[in-house]
Amino acid sequence: MVYDTKIDFLYLSEQDMIQAGVTDMPACVDTMEEMFGLLYKGDYRMAGPNSDSHGAMVTFPENSPFSTMPKPTADRRLMAMPAYLGGSFGTAGVKWYCSNIENRQKGLPRSILMFTLNDVVTGAPLAHMSANLLSAYRTGAIPGVGARYLARKDSKVIGLLGPGVMGRTSVAAFIAVCPQIDTIKIKGRGQKSIDEFINWVKANYPQITNIEVVDSIEALVRDSDIVSYCNSGEVGDPDTYPIVKREWVKAGAFLAMPALCNIDAGMEQADVRKVVDNLGMYEAWYEEVPKPAHKTIPLIGVRFMDMIAEGKMQHDELEDIGKMIVGxxxxxxxxxxxIIMSVGGMPVEDVAWATVVYRNAVEQGIGVKLNLWDTPTLR
Structure with a gap:
């Protein structure tokens, strides 16, 4: 039998990705919901011994004998995030995640990301694509899926800490699933990011009739139906992470936390429901880092794992959003x-959204076809 050995793949620039629908938040939320169902059923694989690892990261020492070796500055990451996802997707891929907070001094985003999508049978590349928007929208869509199942349907007020990229996409997802939202309270570090966020909201969401800039986290949380911390910051001391105090939280509030977060003793109580996006990933993280793990990984779901180890919480009190999605x-x-939900981010999310956007691009003739080889030199 003669096989066709030619391999072409699609290159998708950021503008190509936009044209192919990467910023379609309602579609992204629906895609992430489908992904969660597959995740809960087990039709996926990620890295690590339990197939739930977030990825593999290159780390740098504080002191190196090599003058050219990078220093471990804030948000410096060189990380590979591979995954396979089954169901209607049936693809595999890897996101190469590179970031450095010093990029902003050069007019660049903190993170510069690329994603490669592969045929799961042969391993041949299907596409190599710009992934900053891919990652941002799938990240924001996860709090949106959480809100679809866990927020009050009549939610009107969002309290947002950190009006950056993650904050914008989270707001877009909240509005997609809670159409009665008309008010956003925001707290940010600088006036520039606050002004840019306000201009973005006014340009894209005219139903938001009230935007309030607040000067404290307490003011942000109080009276908000949906709360999200999307801030960046130094990791290592949980006492410095933005906190949620029970006395601030409105009855019926949903809190979606994709960034640094800590909680007080009141929020630790069993009557506050604690949800994660993938229990297996938090268990994998907990095995990978020193204890208490919240010092190394600042997500609130990791604090939940520490609470279980400390006897402050039973393991069966920790809920998985996927279990709710499959009914x-x-x-x-x-x-x-x-209800407070931890959002950790997973490479299966990238695979899911990349597959949808890639298929859109193929159907619409978007992107540049590149040739890997007609016939491989080595076989």
Whole structure:
């Protein structure tokens, strides 16, 4: 039998990705919901011994004998995030995640990301694509999926810490699933980012009739139906992470936390429901880092794992959003319960959204076809 050995793949620039629908948040939320169902059923694989690892990161020492070796400055990452996702996707891929907070001094985004999508049978590349928007929109869509199941349907007020890229995409997702939202309270570090966020909201979401800039986290949380911390900051001391105090939180609030976060003793109580996006990933993280793990990984879901180890929480109190999506557990149970969800980010999310955008691009003739080889030199 004669096989066709020619391999072409699609290169998609950032503008190509936009044209192919990467910024379509309602579609991204739906895609992430489908992904969560597959995740809960087990039709996926990520890295690590339990197939739930976030990825593999290159780290740098504080002191190196090599003058050219990078220093471990804030948000410096060189990280590979591979995954396979089954179901209607049936693809594999890897995101190469590079970031350095010093990039902003050069007019560049903190993170510069690329994604390669592969045929799962042969391993041949299907596409190599710009991934900053891919990653940003899939990240924001996850709090949106959480809000679909866990926020009150009549939610009107968002409290947002960190009006940057993650904050924008989270707001877009919240509005996609809670159309009655009309107010956003924001707290940011600098006036420039606040002004840019306000201009973005006004340009894209005219239903938002009230934007309030607040000067404290307490003011941000109080009276908000949906709360999200999307800030960046130094990792290592949980006492410095932005906190949520129970006395601030409105009855019935949903809190989606994709960034640094800590909670007080009141929020630790069992009547506050604690949800994660993938329990296996938090278990994998917990095995990979020194304890208490929250010092190394600042997500609130990792704090939940520390609480279990400290005897402050039972393992079965920790809920998985996927179980709710497949109908094996209930989402919001009443209008008064407080629910906090940890959002960790997973490479299966990138695979899911990359597959949808790639297929859109193929159907619409978007992108540049590149040739890997007609016939491989080595076989």
């Amino acid at each position: 094996e557990a209930q989402g919001r149970k009443n209008d008064d319960e407080i």
